[in-house]
Amino acid sequence: QNEIEAFIRDQEEEAKAKASSMAKEIIGLAIQRYAQEETLERTVSVVGLPNEEMKGRIIGREGRNIRAIEQATGVDILIDDTPETITLSCFDPIRREVARLALETLLKDGRIQPGRIEEVVTRVQNELNETIQKAGEDAVFKVGVGKVDREIVGLIGRLRYRYSYGQNALQHSMEVAHLTGMMAAELGLNQTLAKRVGLLHDIGKALDFEMEGSHIELGARICRKHGEHPAVVNGIESHHGDVPANSIYSILVQAADTLSAARPGARFESFQNYIQRLEQLEKIATSFDGVDKVYAIQAGREIRVMVVPDKIDDLASHRIAREIREKIENEMTYPGQIKVTVIRETRHSETAK
Known part of the structure; x- marks a missing residue:
């Protein structure tokens, strides 16, 4: 009896040691195989001017032009002694990008007045929406997750302009997708589904600044609405431990999410x-x-x-x-x-x- 118990205990310890070793090896292989550049975002954008006289034209008579730009875009325009340069300051990168593109268009055109400013800002916003859709399509293609609903593709593109502790949300989602896919391949699982769960795990961050609810609730809701695989929904709901993980893909996403976020220099x-x-x-x-x-x-x-x-x-x-x-x-x-x-x-x- 004692010998049998001792044998079982030894086998359990050996199995645990092997499992731990294999898990470390799988994670190590995934990290070594994946490399992703990480660029920390700024809260300012700089626009170059053709000459110093342009500063006066941007300000306008009694400041009417600069007020119109700030009101239409929601950014601060900082004009100082820096030669041939103005600075755009805003915590929302999408607003800042709209302001930058609108200003560059106005500078090329030369007609800077309140009516024209509103017209250009509206046009730039529409063009940026197309750019966001294209960014989502590129991400889906690069990661290789098959067909994705058009609305979700647009939300993936919006992640390009969202940051979490200084880490770009789209880069992070693609990184998690690749790491999850590599670990799934080592375990003989469905690699495409694993990458899909990884890519969409933070999709709610494209909505959480516009709608009520956490990014987890919003992400799960939008994926359910568009009939995503149950593993995708559970991966979203469980990656921060809010609900239990009920599939191996959810556990892999938790590991990949932690790996991506914990890389030195990835976040602050x-x-x-x-x-x-x-x-x-x-x-x-x-x-x-x-x-x-x-x-x-x-x-x-x-x-x-x-x-x-x-x-x-x-x-x-x-x-x-x-x-x-x-x-x-x-x-x-x-x-x-x-x-x-x-x-x-x-x-x-x-x-x-």
């Missing part, structure tokens, strides 16, 4: 805290009825709130500004002061024939 903490503070500011303001657009600017020291003029009159504008200020004071911790500016703009136009 303080930048993400700054981003979360700005996003919280904007969410507080958008929670009020009658608010159309909200932009946190000046590194979070000011929040501009555009209201719907038909719903909000001048008196209500004062009330909303006061209520937003009170909500910020009650719900947030921040250094210094935050200025709340509510903008109510009414436009009337007639066409002379």
Whole structure:
């Protein structure tokens, strides 16, 4: 009896040691086979000018042009003594890219005035949507996960402009997909499905700044809506341990996600805290009825709130500004002061024939 128990114990220990060794070998092989460049993002973009006189034209008479650009795009335009250069500052990379492309178009065209600015910004936003769709298609093709619904492809493309602790969300998702696929291949599993689970595990991050809910809830919801494989949905729901992993693919994604995030230099903490503070500011303001657009600017020291003029009159504008200020004071911790500016703009136009 004792000999049998001792034999079983020895076999268990040997099996555990072998399993641990094999797991380390599989992860080691996956890491060695995959190499991905990682570029840390910035919160500013620099636009070159043909000459110094252009700074005056961008500012416009009494600052009307620069105000129009800032209002249409939601970015800060910083004009200083740096020769032939202006700086665009915004925590949202999509807004910053729209502003950069719009400014470059306006500089080439030479017509810089409020009406033209709005027209160019709208056109650039439409063009950027096409670029985002193309980025999603390229990612799906490079990773090799088969046919993906068009809406999900667009969301994958949007991850190109999202960051988590300084790590690009699209690069991270592709990295997780490749690592998951390699580990699945070593284990003799379905490599295409494994890569699909890895690529889509953070898809909710393309929506979490626009819709209520965590990126896990939003990602699982959108994948269920489009009939994704149950392993994909469980991989999304379980990769942070919120629900139990019920497939081997979910466990592989957890491992790959940790490997990608833990690589030295892949992420840094303080930048993400700054981003979360700005996003919280904007969410507080958008929670009020009658608010159309909200932009946190000046590194979070000011929040501009555009209201719907038909719903909000001048008196209500004062009330909303006061209520937003009170909500910020009650719900947030921040250094210094935050200025709340509510903008109510009414436009009337007639066409002379």
